[in-house]
Amino acid sequence: MSDTLSYDTLVAERHQYLQPLIAAEDHIIGYIYPHTPLELFFAHQLIPTLLWAEPKIPGAYEASLQTFCCAYSRNLFSQRAKNQLTNLTAIVFPGGTCDSLQNLGDVWQARFPEDTLLRLTYPVAQDEAALTYLTEELQNLSNYIEVTLGHKFSVEKYNEAVALIAEFRAATQFITAARLIKPECLSYTKYTKLIRQFLTVPGPQALQLIEQTAIEVQSELRQEQLIPSVEALRYGLLQNTFDDLTIPLSKQGPRIMVIGGMIDPEGIAVLFENAKTSADIESVEIVMDLLSFTYRTVFTSSPSLQGNPFQELAQSILSAPAEPTQEGLPNRLQFLRHVFDQFKIDGLIICEQSFCDPDQFEVPDMLKLAEKKKIFTVRLPLDPEFSDQARIEGRLQSFLETLTARR
Amino acid sequence: MPSQPSHGIGIDIGSTTTKAILINTEGTIIAKFLIATGASAQKSAERCLDELKVQSQQDLSKIPAISTGYGRRQALNATKSVTEITCHSIGVHSQNPEIRTLIDVGGQDSKVIRIGSDGRPTDFELNDKCSAGTGRFLEVMAQVLETSIEDLGTLALQAKVPSIISSTCTVFAESEVIGRIGAGDNPANIAAGVHKAMAAKIATLSHRVGVRKPIAITGGVALNPGFRFYLGKQLDADLWVPEGPQYTGALGAAILAMNTRE
Amino acid sequence: MSPETSPAPSEEREKAYRKLYTSKLLRETMTLHILSTKTASQEGRLVWVTSGFPVEIPVAFNTVAAYPEQYGAIVGSEKCGPLLCGFAEELGFSQELCSYARSSIGSVQQPEQSPLTGLPKPQALLACNNICGTVLPWYEAVSEMTGAPVYLVDTPPLEGEQPPHHLAYVKSNLNGLIEFMSQTFNHEYDEKQLLQVAKLSNDAVNLWTKALEACKNKPSPLNCADRFISMAPIVSLRGTQQAINFYETFFAEVEERVKQGIGAIREERVRLLWDNIPPWFTIYDFFNTLAKQGVVFPADSYTHAWSAAIPRGEIIESIAKVYSNVYLNKGLSAKIDKMCSLIKDYDLDGFVLFSVRSCKRYSIGQMVTKEEITRRTGVPGVIIEGDMVDSQQYNEAQAKTRIEALIEMIV
Known part of the structure; x- marks a missing residue:
C-alpha cells in the first residue's frame, strides 16, 4: 500500500538503451543539469547521458547528506553509493544553479575520490557579461577534459554533434507545437518516452525514432491543413512571440499543463495515465509541459556552426526558456500568462521536487496567476524516495474528478 | 431508458479504518459498519460488505458499489473507485447543503x-x-x-x-x-x-x-x-x-453509486 | 537584538554568564538604525540587502540598508517564526523553504502581526548570491509583492583561487549595480564617496576582527551569543560612522575583559567551535545552559564571515574580490580549512555543527566536514539538527543530549 514512486519499466529501459554503448566501450559521461552543453562532450569523444532519478534505489545517502538536500541530489547520491553508476568515465556537476547541487558535488568528491568530476559553473544573469563569463568557463572545461581525460576537442565531432542536437530539437519542437494544437496526434506518454530515450543516449538511433514520429504527426496534420499553424506556433514559442498568434485548437476535453523543474517527465506521464484510468476520464490530456528535461531543453536555441564554438554554446545555454535557475521571475510569469491565454489551459499540475528551491519559490506566483485565469491547479510533492505513489495518484485523480465537475 | 438503482453501497477504505454504508433512494442509511483496516484493505472491505448483508438482510450482489479512500483500488467488489475528495464533498453536502x-x-x-x-x-x-x-x-x-x-x-x-x-x-x-x-x-x-x-x-x-x-x-x-x-x-x-463523521466519505460514495446508471 | 531583561546586580553574581555593558549601547544603536530605515523608506531611499551584499555601494548612494536576514533573527528571537512562516505557507510557499525567506515574506503579507510591523517598504531589493542561491528567488518573490525592483550581484561559487574571468564578471555586475543605483535613486555616482564609505567599512571590520581574535585568550572574553548579538552593526551599519562608534566601545570592553582575565562565562572548562547560524529562538537559553556546565564557544564560522576588509587597489575590483571570496561562496574544503584553523588558533577542544534545515548552502556537507575536521585536528565534534527561525524544526531535547555526550567525550 505504501510503495514509493516506481516506474520500473523506465528504469529497465534506461539500462537497455545504455547497453550497446557499454558493450562498444564508448566513453560515457553522466550529467545532471538540463542545460549541459552536450555538443562539447561529443566534441571530446564522450557520449553524454542524463542521470535520471531512479525511484527504486534504497536511500543510501544518510551518512553523507541531510534529508533537506533536494530529492534529486539524494537519489543520485544513493545510486552512486549502491554502485549503480558504473561505466561512467566522468560526471559533470553544475555550479551556481542551486545550493543542493552545488554542495552535492563537493560531498560526492569527498566520498568517492576515485570518480572523475567535472564542474561547469553557470552565471545566473543572462547579459553580455554573463555570456563572456560562460564562454570562458566552457573553454576552461574543454581544456580540463583534454588534460585530465586525454580527449582532444575534434571540430569534426563537434560539427556532427551540433547537427544532431539541432535536429533533435527541431523535430521535437515540431511535435510539441503539433500536440498543443492537436494533442490526440501523439500521447504525452509517447512524447516523453521519445525525449527520455534521446537524452539517455543521444544519437542517430534515438533521433530516427523522433523524426519518424514527426513525419507521422506531420502527415496527420497535413490532411487537416494544420501545418502552417504548427510552424507558426513553433516559431512563436522559439521567439517567445506567440501572444498574438491565432491558433486553431481542437475542441477536445480538458487541456492540462504540467509545470516544474528537474523531474522525470515520463514518470509524470505514468502517474497521470494511472490517475486517468482510475478516474475513468478519457478525454483529458496533458497538452504541454514546461519541465526542464522536455520543454526547457527542447526550446533552447542550438549553437550556430559559425563563430567561436564556446561562445556559441554559451549563447545556447543562456537562451534556455522559463528556467528558474536563472534570473527573471517577471519574464517567466509573463510567458506563463501568454501560455495560459493562448493555449486554453484548463488544469495545471504543479510538480514540486522535494526541497528544490528554484521549483518551490515560484509556486505561489504560479498559483496566483492560475487562479486569476480560472485554471484549476494541483500540487504534486515529489520525492523519489518518500512520495507514496498511491497518494500522488490519489491527488491526481481528485484533481481530474474536480476538474471535470467544475466544467 | 436506463434507470437509477434503488440502492447504493459506499466503501471508504482509509489507512486506519474501513467504513461501509448501504443507502436507499431516499438517502436513508439502511446499514453501516466500521472496522480497523489492518494489513489487508481487501479483506476489511469484504468484512464490511458481509456485515452490511447481515444488517440489511439483502442480496448485495446486484447493488452498485463505489469504493473510496486510500485503499480504494483494493476493493474488488466495487463497481468503480472515486477519490475521497469527491466522496467527502458529496457526503457532507447531502447532510448539510x-x-x-x-x-x-x-x-x-x-x-x-x-x-x-x-x-x-x-x-x-x-x-x-x-x-x-x-x-x-x-x-x-x-x-x-x-x-x-x-x-x-x-x-x-x-x-x-x-x-x-x-x-x-x-x-x-x-x-x-x-x-x-x-x-x-x-x-x-x-x-x-x-x-x-x-x-x-x-x-x-x-x-x-x-x-x-x-x-x-x-x-x-x-x-x-x-x-x-x-x-x-x-x-x-x-x-x-455531521452525525457519524467517520462515515462521510462512505456516504458520498454510496450516493454516487446510487446515481450510476444501471 | 532581543531585549534581554537586565538582571539585578546581586542576581548577576550567581549567573554563569556575564553580560556585556555594551549591550545597552548596542540596543540604542540598533533602535536608531531601525528608525533611520523608517525615515529612509518614507524618503524613498531604503534598500533591502542580503547579508553578504557589497553594501558600501548603496551606502555611497546615500541610501539606507535594511537586512531581511537580520529581521529574521528578530522574528526568531521574538519566537514568532512559526506564525510568520505560516503566513507565507498560506500563500503557497513550501514549508521546506528557507525560514528567513518564509518569515520575511510572511511579514510583508501580514505586517500588522509582525514584530516592529515588518521592515519598512523598500525602494529596491539588492541581492548578492555569494551566501546562497536562495536569495534571488526570495527577493524576486518579495518584488512581486512590493513592486520594488531586484538587482542581483551574481558571484558564481568559486573553487580555489578566483580566476580573471570570474573577477571581470563580478566587476561588471558591480558596475551594473552603480548604473542601477544611479537610475533608481537619481543620484550621481561619486567614487570619492565610495572610497570614504569603504574606509569606514574597513575601520569597523578591523575593530570587529580584533574583538573576534581577542577570543583566542583564555578565558575567552566573548561567548557565541555575545558575538551573534553584537554582530548586528557590522552587518547592517557597515560603511557608517555609527558602526565604528559602536565597535570602539565594544572592543574597549573586550580588551578590558582580557586585561583583567574576565571570561564571558564564570568558569571556562570546555572550549568549542560553533558552525552555522544559531537557533535565534533559543539563543540565550541554549548558550547560557551550556555556560553553566563550563562550556564556552570562543569561535564560530558565522560571525567570522564579516572579518575581511576591502583590500587596497582600484575600488570596484577590490570590492569584487572581497565579496567573491566570502566563506560561503567557496567549496567545502575551504570551509573545512577555515574551521580547522579556528580550532587550532583558538585552542578549541571540540566543535558543534548546527545542521540548519533552511540553509542548504551552509549545511549540506557537514557530515563530511565532521569526519574531516576530527581526522585533521583530533578533536571530536557533533552535529545537531534544527533551524534558525522555525522552531517547529528544532528538537531541543535531542540537541542537548548530543552536546552533553560531546562534553562527556572531552572532559
Whole structure:
C-alpha cells in the first residue's frame, strides 16, 4: 500500500538503451543539469547521458547528506553509493544553479575520490557579461577534459554533434507545437518516452525514432491543413512571440499543463495515465509541459556552426526558456500568462521536487496567476524516495474528478 | 431508458479504518459498519460488505458499489473507485447543503475541501508527506501522555494554560511532550498544547484553499472535542459536525453509486 | 537584538554568564538604525540587502540598508517564526523553504502581526548570491509583492583561487549595480564617496576582527551569543560612522575583559567551535545552559564571515574580490580549512555543527566536514539538527543530549 514512486519499466529501459554503448566501450559521461552543453562532450569523444532519478534505489545517502538536500541530489547520491553508476568515465556537476547541487558535488568528491568530476559553473544573469563569463568557463572545461581525460576537442565531432542536437530539437519542437494544437496526434506518454530515450543516449538511433514520429504527426496534420499553424506556433514559442498568434485548437476535453523543474517527465506521464484510468476520464490530456528535461531543453536555441564554438554554446545555454535557475521571475510569469491565454489551459499540475528551491519559490506566483485565469491547479510533492505513489495518484485523480465537475 | 438503482453501497477504505454504508433512494442509511483496516484493505472491505448483508438482510450482489479512500483500488467488489475528495464533498453536502468548506482529519491523511453549491469540490488541499496534522499525531501524543485517544481531547479542555508545543513533526513533538512532562507541566496543559499545535497546522492548510463558512469537520478526529475547540478558535468559526463523521466519505460514495446508471 | 531583561546586580553574581555593558549601547544603536530605515523608506531611499551584499555601494548612494536576514533573527528571537512562516505557507510557499525567506515574506503579507510591523517598504531589493542561491528567488518573490525592483550581484561559487574571468564578471555586475543605483535613486555616482564609505567599512571590520581574535585568550572574553548579538552593526551599519562608534566601545570592553582575565562565562572548562547560524529562538537559553556546565564557544564560522576588509587597489575590483571570496561562496574544503584553523588558533577542544534545515548552502556537507575536521585536528565534534527561525524544526531535547555526550567525550 505504501510503495514509493516506481516506474520500473523506465528504469529497465534506461539500462537497455545504455547497453550497446557499454558493450562498444564508448566513453560515457553522466550529467545532471538540463542545460549541459552536450555538443562539447561529443566534441571530446564522450557520449553524454542524463542521470535520471531512479525511484527504486534504497536511500543510501544518510551518512553523507541531510534529508533537506533536494530529492534529486539524494537519489543520485544513493545510486552512486549502491554502485549503480558504473561505466561512467566522468560526471559533470553544475555550479551556481542551486545550493543542493552545488554542495552535492563537493560531498560526492569527498566520498568517492576515485570518480572523475567535472564542474561547469553557470552565471545566473543572462547579459553580455554573463555570456563572456560562460564562454570562458566552457573553454576552461574543454581544456580540463583534454588534460585530465586525454580527449582532444575534434571540430569534426563537434560539427556532427551540433547537427544532431539541432535536429533533435527541431523535430521535437515540431511535435510539441503539433500536440498543443492537436494533442490526440501523439500521447504525452509517447512524447516523453521519445525525449527520455534521446537524452539517455543521444544519437542517430534515438533521433530516427523522433523524426519518424514527426513525419507521422506531420502527415496527420497535413490532411487537416494544420501545418502552417504548427510552424507558426513553433516559431512563436522559439521567439517567445506567440501572444498574438491565432491558433486553431481542437475542441477536445480538458487541456492540462504540467509545470516544474528537474523531474522525470515520463514518470509524470505514468502517474497521470494511472490517475486517468482510475478516474475513468478519457478525454483529458496533458497538452504541454514546461519541465526542464522536455520543454526547457527542447526550446533552447542550438549553437550556430559559425563563430567561436564556446561562445556559441554559451549563447545556447543562456537562451534556455522559463528556467528558474536563472534570473527573471517577471519574464517567466509573463510567458506563463501568454501560455495560459493562448493555449486554453484548463488544469495545471504543479510538480514540486522535494526541497528544490528554484521549483518551490515560484509556486505561489504560479498559483496566483492560475487562479486569476480560472485554471484549476494541483500540487504534486515529489520525492523519489518518500512520495507514496498511491497518494500522488490519489491527488491526481481528485484533481481530474474536480476538474471535470467544475466544467 | 436506463434507470437509477434503488440502492447504493459506499466503501471508504482509509489507512486506519474501513467504513461501509448501504443507502436507499431516499438517502436513508439502511446499514453501516466500521472496522480497523489492518494489513489487508481487501479483506476489511469484504468484512464490511458481509456485515452490511447481515444488517440489511439483502442480496448485495446486484447493488452498485463505489469504493473510496486510500485503499480504494483494493476493493474488488466495487463497481468503480472515486477519490475521497469527491466522496467527502458529496457526503457532507447531502447532510448539510450549506457547507462550503470541509475539513477532514483522518488517521494518516487530512484534507481541506472547498465545496460548490452543487456539492462538488471546487478546490482542495492535502497534507504533505508526513503524519503532521493527522490523527496519527494525536495517537502518538496520547500514548506518550499515557491516556487513550478517546480521552485526550476531553483532557485538553481541562487545561488552564496550554503548554507550548511548537513542533508538528510527530517525532519532534513526541520528544517535546516528553520534555514538558519532565518539566512538570500538567497533562491537561500538555494535551491542550498538542491540540493547539495540530489545529495551527490544519488552519494553514485551510487558508491555502481559502476558508468559506459554514465549515464542517469530519473524520475520526471530528469526534475529539479538544481538537474541535482549538481549530474553531484558530479559524474563528463554529464547526459543524455531521452525525457519524467517520462515515462521510462512505456516504458520498454510496450516493454516487446510487446515481450510476444501471 | 532581543531585549534581554537586565538582571539585578546581586542576581548577576550567581549567573554563569556575564553580560556585556555594551549591550545597552548596542540596543540604542540598533533602535536608531531601525528608525533611520523608517525615515529612509518614507524618503524613498531604503534598500533591502542580503547579508553578504557589497553594501558600501548603496551606502555611497546615500541610501539606507535594511537586512531581511537580520529581521529574521528578530522574528526568531521574538519566537514568532512559526506564525510568520505560516503566513507565507498560506500563500503557497513550501514549508521546506528557507525560514528567513518564509518569515520575511510572511511579514510583508501580514505586517500588522509582525514584530516592529515588518521592515519598512523598500525602494529596491539588492541581492548578492555569494551566501546562497536562495536569495534571488526570495527577493524576486518579495518584488512581486512590493513592486520594488531586484538587482542581483551574481558571484558564481568559486573553487580555489578566483580566476580573471570570474573577477571581470563580478566587476561588471558591480558596475551594473552603480548604473542601477544611479537610475533608481537619481543620484550621481561619486567614487570619492565610495572610497570614504569603504574606509569606514574597513575601520569597523578591523575593530570587529580584533574583538573576534581577542577570543583566542583564555578565558575567552566573548561567548557565541555575545558575538551573534553584537554582530548586528557590522552587518547592517557597515560603511557608517555609527558602526565604528559602536565597535570602539565594544572592543574597549573586550580588551578590558582580557586585561583583567574576565571570561564571558564564570568558569571556562570546555572550549568549542560553533558552525552555522544559531537557533535565534533559543539563543540565550541554549548558550547560557551550556555556560553553566563550563562550556564556552570562543569561535564560530558565522560571525567570522564579516572579518575581511576591502583590500587596497582600484575600488570596484577590490570590492569584487572581497565579496567573491566570502566563506560561503567557496567549496567545502575551504570551509573545512577555515574551521580547522579556528580550532587550532583558538585552542578549541571540540566543535558543534548546527545542521540548519533552511540553509542548504551552509549545511549540506557537514557530515563530511565532521569526519574531516576530527581526522585533521583530533578533536571530536557533533552535529545537531534544527533551524534558525522555525522552531517547529528544532528538537531541543535531542540537541542537548548530543552536546552533553560531546562534553562527556572531552572532559
